[in-house]
Amino acid sequence: MSKVSVNPTRGMRDILPEEVAKRNLALSSIRSVYRSYGFEEIETPIVESLPLLGSGGGGENEKLIFKILKRGEKLQEAVEGGALEDLLAESGLRFDLTVPLGRFYAANHHRLPRPFKSCQIGNVFRAERPQKGRYRQFLQVDIDVLGDEGPQAEVDLLSAATSALHKIGLEGFETRINDRRILEDLAEKFGFSAPTHKQLFISLDKLDKVDSQAVLEELVTRGFDRVAAGEFLSVLTKFATETDSLAALAELSVPTEHLERLLWVKEALSQSVEGSSDVLIDPLVIRGMSYYTSSVFEISHPKWGTSIAGGGRYDDMLERYQVASPACGISLGFERIMGLLAEMKVARSSEVSKTTVIYDPIDQLRVASETASKIRESGGVASLQMRAKNLGSQIKRLEAEALQRRSEGSKDRFYIWIVGRQGPEEIATEAK
Amino acid sequence: MSKVSVNPTRGMRDILPEEVAKRNLALSSIRSVYRSYGFEEIETPIVESLPLLGSGGGGENEKLIFKILKRGEKLQEAVEGGALEDLLAESGLRFDLTVPLGRFYAANHHRLPRPFKSCQIGNVFRAERPQKGRYRQFLQVDIDVLGDEGPQAEVDLLSAATSALHKIGLEGFETRINDRRILEDLAEKFGFSAPTHKQLFISLDKLDKVDSQAVLEELVTRGFDRVAAGEFLSVLTKFATETDSLAALAELSVPTEHLERLLWVKEALSQSVEGSSDVLIDPLVIRGMSYYTSSVFEISHPKWGTSIAGGGRYDDMLERYQVASPACGISLGFERIMGLLAEMKVARSSEVSKTTVIYDPIDQLRVASETASKIRESGGVASLQMRAKNLGSQIKRLEAEALQRRSEGSKDRFYIWIVGRQGPEEIATEAK
Numbered sequence: 001m002s003k004v005s006v007n008p009t010r011g012m013r014d015i016l017p018e019e020v021a022k023r024n025l026a027l028s029s030i031r032s033v034y035r036s037y038g039f040e041e042i043e044t045p046i047v048e049s050l051p052l053l054g055s056g057g058g059g060e061n062e063k064l065i066f067k068i069l070k071r072g073e074k075l076q077e078a079v080e081g082g083a084l085e086d087l088l089a090e091s092g093l094r095f096d097l098t099v100p101l102g103r104f105y106a107a108n109h110h111r112l113p114r115p116f117k118s119c120q121i122g123n124v125f126r127a128e129r130p131q132k133g134r135y136r137q138f139l140q141v142d143i144d145v146l147g148d149e150g151p152q153a154e155v156d157l158l159s160a161a162t163s164a165l166h167k168i169g170l171e172g173f174e175t176r177i178n179d180r181r182i183l184e185d186l187a188e189k190f191g192f193s194a195p196t197h198k199q200l201f202i203s204l205d206k207l208d209k210v211d212s213q214a215v216l217e218e219l220v221t222r223g224f225d226r227v228a229a230g231e232f233l234s235v236l237t238k239f240a241t242e243t244d245s246l247a248a249l250a251e252l253s254v255p256t257e258h259l260e261r262l263l264w265v266k267e268a269l270s271q272s273v274e275g276s277s278d279v280l281i282d283p284l285v286i287r288g289m290s291y292y293t294s295s296v297f298e299i300s301h302p303k304w305g306t307s308i309a310g311g312g313r314y315d316d317m318l319e320r321y322q323v324a325s326p327a328c329g330i331s332l333g334f335e336r337i338m339g340l341l342a343e344m345k346v347a348r349s350s351e352v353s354k355t356t357v358i359y360d361p362i363d364q365l366r367v368a369s370e371t372a373s374k375i376r377e378s379g380g381v382a383s384l385q386m387r388a389k390n391l392g393s394q395i396k397r398l399e400a401e402a403l404q405r406r407s408e409g410s411k412d413r414f415y416i417w418i419v420g421r422q423g424p425e426e427i428a429t430e431a432k
Numbered sequence: 433m434s435k436v437s438v439n440p441t442r443g444m445r446d447i448l449p450e451e452v453a454k455r456n457l458a459l460s461s462i463r464s465v466y467r468s469y470g471f472e473e474i475e476t477p478i479v480e481s482l483p484l485l486g487s488g489g490g491g492e493n494e495k496l497i498f499k500i501l502k503r504g505e506k507l508q509e510a511v512e513g514g515a516l517e518d519l520l521a522e523s524g525l526r527f528d529l530t531v532p533l534g535r536f537y538a539a540n541h542h543r544l545p546r547p548f549k550s551c552q553i554g555n556v557f558r559a560e561r562p563q564k565g566r567y568r569q570f571l572q573v574d575i576d577v578l579g580d581e582g583p584q585a586e587v588d589l590l591s592a593a594t595s596a597l598h599k600i601g602l603e604g605f606e607t608r609i610n611d612r613r614i615l616e617d618l619a620e621k622f623g624f625s626a627p628t629h630k631q632l633f634i635s636l637d638k639l640d641k642v643d644s645q646a647v648l649e650e651l652v653t654r655g656f657d658r659v660a661a662g663e664f665l666s667v668l669t670k671f672a673t674e675t676d677s678l679a680a681l682a683e684l685s686v687p688t689e690h691l692e693r694l695l696w697v698k699e700a701l702s703q704s705v706e707g708s709s710d711v712l713i714d715p716l717v718i719r720g721m722s723y724y725t726s727s728v729f730e731i732s733h734p735k736w737g738t739s740i741a742g743g744g745r746y747d748d749m750l751e752r753y754q755v756a757s758p759a760c761g762i763s764l765g766f767e768r769i770m771g772l773l774a775e776m777k778v779a780r781s782s783e784v785s786k787t788t789v790i791y792d793p794i795d796q797l798r799v800a801s802e803t804a805s806k807i808r809e810s811g812g813v814a815s816l817q818m819r820a821k822n823l824g825s826q827i828k829r830l831e832a833e834a835l836q837r838r839s840e841g842s843k844d845r846f847y848i849w850i851v852g853r854q855g856p857e858e859i860a861t862e863a864k
Contacts, residue, residue: 004481009477009480014536052441068501069499071559089501107438125478137479150818271802272801381470
C-alpha cells in the first residue's frame with residue numbers, strides 16, 4: 001500500500017477539540033444576538049453553478065473559485081472537444097455567502113417576509129496562496145436585510161454586529177461608515193468622469209497604507225490631472241477630519257442628501273443601547289467588492305491591522321436574478337475575530353466537570369453505569385473506562401491528558417472515580 | 433446580461449428559516465448529549481486530497497466523489513498530457529466523515545487523549561442521482577472512539593446515540609448489533625472459503641427485502657453449492673430468532689467468543705439508564721462499507737424503511753495512515769431523522785415572541801430603540817420598522833407573514849407595536 005499523506009490538503013486545516021469548543025461558544029453568542037434582532041438563519045449549499053458564481057460581481061474572488069470537475073460522459077465530451085477549464089467544470093465552491101444569498105432570495109422570496117432579515121453561517125472557499133492564519137476554507141457569519149431601501153437596514157446590521165462583538169467579549173472597536181455616492185459626487189465636482197472612478201477609488205483605497213503624496217503620484221502616473229487630483233485629495237483628507245462636513249459639502253455645491261442619510265444612521269446607532277461603538281463617517285471607506293452600490297462600512301479594532309467586519313449595500317445584485325430588490329449586508333470575519341480573542345486572551349471556553357469512571361467489567365457494570373448517568377444528568381461529562389491491567393499507569397495517563405488540556409487553556413475540571421468494593425470513590429489527582 | 437438560473441445546482445437545496453431553526457434545535461440536543469458522554473467535537477476540512485479519499489475503503493462511495501479541477505499551470509500540463517479525470521483533479525469533497533477522521537487522528541494523535549472520543553458534525557457530498565429526500569449534500573453527525581479495542585467503545589457509541597435520539601423526541605426504535613466474524617466463522621463451517629464471503633454477504637444483505645428462497649436461488653446462480661447454502665441459510669434464520677444462540681453456536685462447534693462479546697455489549701446497554709432501546713443481536717446486520725472489520729450495528733425505526741443510524745468497528749483503517757489503532761464509530765443519518773421527526777410531528781421548534789416595532793424616523797427613534805432593547809434583553813426578538821406611508825397595508829403584510837409562519841408549523845408568537853404620542857402601544861392583530 002502506498003503511503004498517503006495525513007496532512008490536510010493544501011491550504012486546509014484541522015480544528016482540535018479545545019478550539020472547536022471556543023468557536024462554538026462564540027458562534028452561539030453571535031447567533032443569539034442576531035436572532036434577537038430578528039435575523040433568521042438560512043442555509044445554502046456549498047456548491048453552486050459556475051454561471052451563478054460568476055454572475056454576482058464577486059470581482060477578484062471569482063478568480064479564486066474551486067471548480068468541480070465534470071463527470072462521466074459530460075467530461076468525456078468536454079475533453080474530446082479539446083476544451084479547457086470552463087468546459088471541464090460546471091459547478092464550484094462558493095467564495096462568499098452573498099452571491100448564494102442573492103440566488104436564495106430570488107428562488108424563495110415568495111415564501112419569505114419583506115424585508116427579509118437573513119443570517120448565514122457557513123464555510124467559504126478561495127484558492128488563495130495559503131499564508132499564516134489564512135486558509136482556503138474559512139467560516140463567514142453574514143447578516144443581510146433584503147427588501148428595505150431605507151437606512152433602518154444599515155442601522156440593524158451595524159447595531160446587531162457590534163452588539164454580537166460585545167457579547168463575545170470584544171471591546172474598543174470602531175465603526176466607519178460611508179456612502180460611495182458622496183465620493184462619486186465629489187469626484188465629478190473635480191472633473192473626473194464616471195468611467196475613471198473605479199481606477200480613482202482603487203488608488204484612494206491605499207490612503208490607509210501610504211500618504212496622500214504617494215497616492216497623488218500614482219494618480220498622475222495613471223493619467224489623472226495633477227492639479228485637479230491634488231485639490232481633490234486635499235478636500236478629501238480635510239473632509240475626513242472636518243467636524244461640520246455637511247457645511248463643507250454645501251460649500252462645494254455637492255449634493256448633501258447621501259451625507260444626511262449617513263448622519264441619520266450615525267445618530268440611530270448612538271441611540272442603540274446595546275453594542276455601542278465609536279461611529280465615524282469616513283469618505284475613504286470604499287471596500288473591494290464591486291457589487292456594492294452606495295453604503296459601505298467596516299468595523300475595525302486598533303489591535304488588528306485589517307477590519308474584522310465589513311459590508312455594504314448591493315442594490316443591483318438581485319436584478320441580475322430577475323428579482324429587483326434593495327439589499328444590504330455585513331459579514332463578520334470569524335477567523336480574524338477568533339484570532340483577536342485569542343490574542344487578547346478573552347476567548348472564553350466552557351467550564352465543565354469531566355469525570356472518568358474506572359470500573360471492573362465483570363461485576364461493576366451496573367454501579368458504573370448508574371454513576372455515569374447521575375453525572376450526566378447533573379450537567380457534567382462522564383466517560384466510562386474499563387479497569388486496565390496496570391491501574392497505576394491508566395491513572396497517570398488520564399492525569400497527563402488533563403494537564404495537557406489545562407496547558408492549552410482549558411478551564412474544565414477533571415476528576416477520576418474508581419468503582420471499588422464500597423461503590424464509586426473519587427481519587428485524588430494532580431490534574432484538578 | 434444572460435439569464436442565470438436561481439435554482440440550487442443539481443442535487444443541492446436551500447434550507448429556509450423555519451427548518452433551519454428545527455435543525456439547530458435538534459443538533460444542539462444531540463451535541464449536548466454527545467458532550468455529556470465525553471465525545472469532543474472536532475472539524476476537518478470539506479476538501480481532502482484524492483489519494484486520501486481513495487485510501488480508506490469507502491467502497492461504492494469512492495465512485496461518487498466530487499472532484500475539484502486543477503488550476504492554472506497544473507491544469508495546462510494535465511490537459512496537454514491528454515489526461516483524463518484523475519489527472520485533471522487532485523482533491524475532492526469528502527463523501528463521509530470517517531475517512532477524514534482517520535486522517536485527522538493520524539495527523540494529530542500525539543495531541544489527543546487515548547482513547548479519543550470524537551464528535552463531528554458536517555456536510556458530506558455524493559454525486560448520486562438526486563431523488564426525493566436524497567440530496568448530493570447532506571449532514572452527518574458522527575461519534576467515534578479511537579484507541580479502544582474493548583467493548584466499552586461499542587457501548588458508549590450506542591448508548592450515546594440512542595440517548596440523543598430520545599432527547600430529540602424519537603421513541604420506539606430498535607438497535608441491532610452483530611459481529612461480522614460470527615457470520616464468517618459460520619460460513620467457514622459450511623465450507624465457504626474467505627474469498628467467497630464478500631459475495632455471500634452481499635446476497636445475504638438482501639434478506640430484509642426478499643425471502644430466503646430468493647436469496648438461495650441467487651447464491652446458486654452465483655456458483656454456491658445448493659445444499660450447503662440451503663443449510664447455511666436455514667441455520668442463519670433459525671439463529672436470528674433463537675433465544676439461546678450461544679448454545680446453538682456451540683452445538684455447531686463454532687467459536688463463541690465474538691458472540692460472548694456481543695452479549696456483554698447487550699447487557700451493558702440494558703444497564704445504561706438513558707436512551708433505552710430494544711437491543712437485538714442479529715447475525716444478518718452486515719452494513720455496506722468495506723472498512724468495517726468486526727462489530728457492526730444499526731438503529732432503525734418501524735416507521736422508516738431504512739436505518740436512521742449505523743456504524744461499526746474499522747480497526748484496520750488507521751494502519752493505512754501509519755498509526756495502527758482500533759477504531760469504532762456510529763453515524764446518525766440526520767436528514768432521515770429530521771424527516772422522521774416531521775412525519776411524526778414531534779419536531780419541536782422554538783417558541784419565541786417576535787415583535788415588530790413601527791416608528792416614525794423623524795422623532796421616535798430613541799423611544800423605538802429603547803423599546804427594542806428591552807424586548808431583546810428579556811429574551812425576545814425585536815425588529816424595528818419605519819412607519820410606511822400606508823400604515824394599514826404595512827400592518828396587513830406583517831399579519832399575513834405571521835399567519836404563513838404559523839401555517840408552516842411555527843410556534844412563535846407575533847406582536848406588532850406602534851410608537852404613538854403616548855409611547856409604544858401594542859395593537860391587536862389576528863396573527864398572535
